[in-house]
Amino acid sequence: MKKTTRRVPIKDFGSATDVLSPLEPGDIELIHGEDKPPKFREMKPETKEKYDFSLDGISALNLPIPKTKEEEEAIVNGFLRGIEKLFQKENNWTFLMPTTLSNEYCMQCNTCNEACPIYTESGRMDIYKPNYRPEVLRRIIKRYFSKSGKLLRKWAGADLDLNWRVVYRLAELVYRCSLCRRCASVCPIGVDNALISRELRKVFSQEMGIAPENVHKSGTVQHMKTGSTTGMTSASFKDNIEFIEDMIEEKIGRRITIPVDKKDADILLLHNAGEYMAWPENPAAFAILFEAAGLSWTLSSEQMGYEGVNYGVWYDDVQFARIAFAQIQAAKNLGVKKIVIGECGHATKGFITIADRVLVGDAAIPREACLPLLEQIVLSGKIKFDPMKNNFPVTLHDPCNMVRLMGIISPQRNILKHIMPEGQFREMPDAGTNNYCCGGGSGFAIMNSQNFPDWRNNVACRMKARQVLEAFKDVLDPSIPKYYCAPCSNCKGAARDSMMEHFGFRKKYNIIYGGLVELMVNAMVDIPKPFISWEEEF
Amino acid sequence: MSSVGWFIGGPLMYFAAAFFVFMTAATFIKYAKLPRHLRWDLYPVPHQGPEGSKYQKVDFAGIKPHFSLFHELKEMSQEMLFIKKAYIHNPKVWLGSFPLHAGIYLGALWLVLLTVSALCELGGIAVSGGASSLVVRFLHFGVIITGAGGFAAGLFGSLVLLVLRIADEDMRLFSDPVSFVNLALMIFLFGSSLSAWIFADSSFSLIRHHVAGLLSFSMPTVGSGLIVLQLTSYCAFLLYLPFSRMMHFVGKYFFYHHILWDDEMMKRNSAMENDIATYLHYKMTWSAPHIRKDGTWVDQVADSASKEGEKK
Numbered sequence: 001m002k003k004t005t006r007r008v009p010i011k012d013f014g015s016a017t018d019v020l021s022p023l024e025p026g027d028i029e030l031i032h033g034e035d036k037p038p039k040f041r042e043m044k045p046e047t048k049e050k051y052d053f054s055l056d057g058i059s060a061l062n063l064p065i066p067k068t069k070e071e072e073e074a075i076v077n078g079f080l081r082g083i084e085k086l087f088q089k090e091n092n093w094t095f096l097m098p099t100t101l102s103n104e105y106c107m108q109c110n111t112c113n114e115a116c117p118i119y120t121e122s123g124r125m126d127i128y129k130p131n132y133r134p135e136v137l138r139r140i141i142k143r144y145f146s147k148s149g150k151l152l153r154k155w156a157g158a159d160l161d162l163n164w165r166v167v168y169r170l171a172e173l174v175y176r177c178s179l180c181r182r183c184a185s186v187c188p189i190g191v192d193n194a195l196i197s198r199e200l201r202k203v204f205s206q207e208m209g210i211a212p213e214n215v216h217k218s219g220t221v222q223h224m225k226t227g228s229t230t231g232m233t234s235a236s237f238k239d240n241i242e243f244i245e246d247m248i249e250e251k252i253g254r255r256i257t258i259p260v261d262k263k264d265a266d267i268l269l270l271h272n273a274g275e276y277m278a279w280p281e282n283p284a285a286f287a288i289l290f291e292a293a294g295l296s297w298t299l300s301s302e303q304m305g306y307e308g309v310n311y312g313v314w315y316d317d318v319q320f321a322r323i324a325f326a327q328i329q330a331a332k333n334l335g336v337k338k339i340v341i342g343e344c345g346h347a348t349k350g351f352i353t354i355a356d357r358v359l360v361g362d363a364a365i366p367r368e369a370c371l372p373l374l375e376q377i378v379l380s381g382k383i384k385f386d387p388m389k390n391n392f393p394v395t396l397h398d399p400c401n402m403v404r405l406m407g408i409i410s411p412q413r414n415i416l417k418h419i420m421p422e423g424q425f426r427e428m429p430d431a432g433t434n435n436y437c438c439g440g441g442s443g444f445a446i447m448n449s450q451n452f453p454d455w456r457n458n459v460a461c462r463m464k465a466r467q468v469l470e471a472f473k474d475v476l477d478p479s480i481p482k483y484y485c486a487p488c489s490n491c492k493g494a495a496r497d498s499m500m501e502h503f504g505f506r507k508k509y510n511i512i513y514g515g516l517v518e519l520m521v522n523a524m525v526d527i528p529k530p531f532i533s534w535e536e537e538f
Numbered sequence: 539m540s541s542v543g544w545f546i547g548g549p550l551m552y553f554a555a556a557f558f559v560f561m562t563a564a565t566f567i568k569y570a571k572l573p574r575h576l577r578w579d580l581y582p583v584p585h586q587g588p589e590g591s592k593y594q595k596v597d598f599a600g601i602k603p604h605f606s607l608f609h610e611l612k613e614m615s616q617e618m619l620f621i622k623k624a625y626i627h628n629p630k631v632w633l634g635s636f637p638l639h640a641g642i643y644l645g646a647l648w649l650v651l652l653t654v655s656a657l658c659e660l661g662g663i664a665v666s667g668g669a670s671s672l673v674v675r676f677l678h679f680g681v682i683i684t685g686a687g688g689f690a691a692g693l694f695g696s697l698v699l700l701v702l703r704i705a706d707e708d709m710r711l712f713s714d715p716v717s718f719v720n721l722a723l724m725i726f727l728f729g730s731s732l733s734a735w736i737f738a739d740s741s742f743s744l745i746r747h748h749v750a751g752l753l754s755f756s757m758p759t760v761g762s763g764l765i766v767l768q769l770t771s772y773c774a775f776l777l778y779l780p781f782s783r784m785m786h787f788v789g790k791y792f793f794y795h796h797i798l799w800d801d802e803m804m805k806r807n808s809a810m811e812n813d814i815a816t817y818l819h820y821k822m823t824w825s826a827p828h829i830r831k832d833g834t835w836v837d838q839v840a841d842s843a844s845k846e847g848e849k850k
């Protein structure tokens with residue numbers, strides 16, 4: 001284990017240094033095939049003068065540096081107001097108990113540290129330790145909201161004075177945690193540092209209007225304005241469906257009519273709309289499977305009926321609730337019996353688990369993940385699969401949201417068992433609930449401000465790249481085509497940007513990535529040509 | 539000395555014990571009264587047993603939830619008794635944490651056995667190694683083994699943790715003065731108890747006599763300075779604990795049973811649905827531009843898509 005190189009005591013978190021804890025590429029452990037330290041884009045001096053890079057030299061939020069004392073004070077006051085509201089039931093009944101407990105009972109045993117892929121893959125920087133951010137918060141609370149802290153100051157652990165740098169650095173720091181909750185799963189007490197990151201994101205968004213542009217403005221706001229975070233309107237959604245029908249015809253030799261706005265269908269299928277734009281093979285494969293299995297299903301073209309994502313789950317309870325209710329309304333308008341969410345982890349967890357206790361009364365339409373339904377299709381025998389059609393090495397990614405946070409572990413494995421020849425499927429290390437984040441979780445996959453993508457690719461996605469190489473270590477030879485199966489849209493986004501483009505896995509090792517349904521269709525006896533191809537760009 | 543000893547071993551001890559019980563109950567009630575929160579489960583959830591999550595099934599909402607008390611108790615006991623997660627993920631800390639917790643559990647058992655033996659004494663049954671009754675003899679040696687073993691384990695564990703907090707750079711980074719105060723108190727508690735046992739009360743007969751006095755409200759005086767010290771450490775511990783994060787034994791119950799393993803689904807016309815319907819009418823005061831001013835949660839959500847659309 002490498003020793004930590006960047007010591008940053010909490011009391012120094014607001015110090016006037018330009019960059020509190022710069023990333024040191026030389027400290028980052030290389031992965032197989034990487035021959036030089038990772039690169040982080042150097043920002044232009046005029047950009048650095050304008051925006052805050054003072055945490056680690058990275059900017060996820062584009063925060064403009066305050067120019068006057070008044071602006072600085074407004075930042076500090078807004079933050080203190082937000083912290084106060086975080087512990088009020090009227091403002092935060094949704095997570096008051098978990099937040100209060102996690103704030104009060106961390107024993108600082110550091111057990112969570114080694115569980116965090118961001119910390120270990122950064123070269124073990126103190127500021128990325130899972131318990132660092134909550135400790136900053138704790139000391140602020142002690143200093144400004146507790147009698148003992150006001151009186152005894154550093155003797156009561158209240159040794160951090162607030163200034164705008166503390167606030168901005170903390171805002172950036174909560175976007176260096178992917179909310180994967182791997183740290184929470186090893187904490188002997190049950191403390192959840194990921195929750196604290198999320199709650200702080202809420203303070204920044206709900207009180208101060210601070211959130212990554214791709215998550216808020218062109219995320220939830222655009223979603224509610226146009227119907228999708230991609231900006232896809234209802235009309236262009238319908239065009240996309242036509243395009244997908246053409247694609248299916250070309251791939252399988254016959255035309256399928258994809259049901260759209262079919263009243264009273266059993267199932268409303270809700271995809272991450274990114275699939276229609278970036279990976280149309282995925283909704284196409286769903287359509288082929290559902291049609292072949294004879295399901296009563298439909299898509300919706302209503303605004304808020306064709307986009308399954310809910311970015312609110314990462315940063316804002318109000319935006320989350322608005323989107324969840326609007327999606328439910330779209331389902332109600334169609335009179336469907338239930339909603340099935342496609343291959344998208346956060347959408348699945350958000351809509352099924354997190355929304356469970358806000359969807360009261362007749363808003364409680366049943367909502368399910370797609371994986372059990374796909375397993376049921378395979379086991380029903382309605383579709384014939386030839387496992388030999390998938391005669392290539394495959395490894396499976398466990399999206400945190402569906403696996404550690406919902407316990408959906410066996411359906412996807414059961415499916416793979418039926419559609420692949422024995423010996424070709426290999427688990428990656430730490431598979432199941434112990435798995436690592438893809439590196440794109442909690443918005444990272446879509447956040448592209450300044451040099452943040454460099455951080456995502458070099459730090460956040462590194463562990464997943466390491467795991468995939470480990471899973472394929474005996475077949476790395478590029479003459480052997482390999483498939484990294486990630487049944488989640490965001491995870492695929494991270495795979496595309498980091499594993500394929502950044503680390504060059506496709507070129508170096510002939511690894512491609514895709515969802516689970518593509519593999520299923522590829523194994524269908526009735527499909528004449530391979531559905532998955534190593535030649536075509538996915 | 540004797541009046542100080544009397545005060546600490548008598549009135550202060552009664553007060554400290556009552557205060558501790560009251561504060562523990564108050565802490566428990568404080569958390570229990572917090573509003574219901576949104577689901578935040580973390581898997582595996584032990585009471586789901588080998589079947590695992592209901593989410594793995596089609597139409598799971600209609601399936602009766604699986605509850606395996608055996609699996610839940612198994613996980614709980616491994617965590618509570620052996621500090622399993624620290625053992626697996628942080629063996630260095632476990633080396634201190636496990637003996638410290640073992641010391642606390644043995645110490646608690648010691649207290650129970652000591653109370654029983656004090657009741658025996660009050661009932662005229664002499665508790666000693668030479669007693670004719672096997673049960674009484676068992677009690678006598680039980681008190682010695684749990685006491686001496688617990689104090690030694692607790693002291694060892696606290697010292698290991700203290701050394702780690704001082705010598706290990708990563709541990710030191712987050713250690714505020716309170717962390718050291720907590721450990722100092724544990725060292726005082728176990729150290730004073732162990733010294734009293736070694737140097738003043740090797741069969742725990744003096745402390746048993748004292749407990750018998752407390753139980754019969756006869757306000758005993760304490761003869762030995764070391765036992766006064768021991769009793770002082772108990773008073774300090776009981777009075778300080780409710781204000782410290784060492785109350786995590788209460789927190790842990792809520793962490794596991796009300797958050798991480800809380801997989802209760804919302805049901806129509808349930809108490810949960812009623813409560814949440816009430817919360818949805820709370821007025822929120824968040825003030826970011828996208829939050830509607832002075833709105834309740836219901837107001838925020840109503841007609842959201844079209845209103846957001848108009849606004850932007």
Ligand code: SF4
Nearest residue numbers: 106107109110112187
């Ligand atoms: S969050 Fe848990 S594991 Fe991490 S330092 Fe705190 S108590 Fe230890």
Ligand code: SF4
Nearest residue numbers: 116177178180181183
């Ligand atoms: S949630 Fe994941 S990324 Fe965030 S601190 Fe915990 S382990 Fe690290």
